[in-house]
Amino acid sequence: MKILLIGNGAREHVIAETLKKNKDTKLFSYLKSKNPGIISLSEEFETGNYADLEKIKSFALRIKPDFAFIGPEEPLNNGVADLLSEIGITSVGPTKSLARLETSKSFTRNLLRKYKIEGNPKFEIFDKNNLDDAKKFIEGLGQCVIKPDGLTGGKGVKVQGDHFQTKKEAFDYCSEVLQSHSAVVVEEKLEGEEFSLQCLTDGKTVIATPPVQDHKRAFAGDKGPNTGGMGSYSCENHLLPFLTKKDVEDGLKITQKAAEALHKETGEFYKGVMYAGLIVTKNGIKLLEYNARLGDPEAMNILPLMETDFAEVCNAIINQELHKVRIKFHNNATVCKYLVPEGYPGNPLGNEKIEIKKIPQSAGLYYASVEQKEDGIYTTSSRAIACLGISDNLEKAEKIAEEATKSISGKLFHRKDIGTNELIEKRVRHMKNIGNKNQNI
Ligand SMILES: Nc1ncnc2c1ncn2[C@@H]1O[C@H](COP(=O)(O)OP(=O)(O)O)[C@@H](O)[C@H]1O
Ligand SMILES: [Mg+2]
Known part of the structure; x- marks a missing residue:
């Protein structure tokens, strides 16, 4: 093959x-x-x-x-x-047309609205011709989120209370976005815990892989600027500490309906990955966005757990036979930690040599944006190497990943807190304070 x-x-x-x-x-x-x-x-x-x-x-x-x-x-x-x-x-x-699921946030919001699929927050889409209406819409929302309609490499979305404070700033950012994008999506700000549900589909059948939680902020304690993702974890029971089985099923249902809607809308079958960026709120599961590919780092949490032959799964996607395949995953926990160049993401130290000593046998090591040169491996301006721990529980998986980071040296840093009890308990407390209708808490 x-x-x-x-x-x-x-x-x-x-x-x-x-x-x-x-x-x-x-x-x-x-x-x-x-x-x-x-x-x-x-x-x-x-x-x-x-x-x-x-x-x-x-x-x-x-x-x-x-x-x-x-x-x-x-x-x-x-x-x-x-x-x-x-x-x-x-x-x-x-x-390209189906990849609009990721590349156009207005396409996806409208798709869910048109086909009456639950999961959308309150939202409206504005362009240069109706920008004045944005003011009224923003006034009517509590806090809001502004999203350029198009790929921005994870750097375009701005959240009130986080990237800006006032409604005027929200409106000004809408105007700014429209200088470089044809449309802007304004939506209500949702409160809750985010997770990634990476689903595989042949356009008809949609299968979820275990949910994963990523960490976007550069520094421990969720401090610092947003990044491509500093690391992620998943649990041996294929849930997350703040998620119920029903939450995951709801996320899958949204995605199954979205796959069907995509076919009705375009006449094409979507073959590949529908990665739902979900948030569990007091009102249940909502969709933040779709990505049209596996997550990075989240791919490293799920693929090494796959018991079913992945090449066969891909064949089934191509031949639209996914309904015949039962995709199984090992009941292990995973923790992935990214080593990134010092100064990342704002001012990364590229072109620095990385030394790799012997990696513990139980750990996985995955190269990201590094350059192989004659005399060794060098950093570039982006994330360098991911270390993966897999074990029968999260605590052990975290230790393995942390241990692996010690065998790599260079001008690099990573988040030591990813996958630790302390951080996970913080997430659980956050969710308890908000409440989850699927948990009655
Ligand atoms: N409606 C929303 N409410 C609260 N936070 C949001 C909302 N939409 C997006 N965000 C936050 O902004 C981040 C980026 O938004 P997202 O839609 O995932 O776009 P992208 O990944 O393309 O930057 C999310 O991970 C989430 O933290
Ligand atoms: Mg995102």
């Missing part, structure tokens, strides 16, 4: 590793930079950027893979799945 893998982060490293568990898999990868982990698992690789459609096409034509796996959002937004489809290659990863 020949698989073309596009992407070069730690997410793609774990995707590569999981696909390679099938002895018949031969991997061919297209990457933006030389990720040593992915390269070592590949028969062949090509480097280039994700907008160079000609280069991707000629690599694919030469390799003739059975299917492609598109990891990051950027190539999905550039229409790489469409391009490959034109030359007869199916992708795990949606077409």
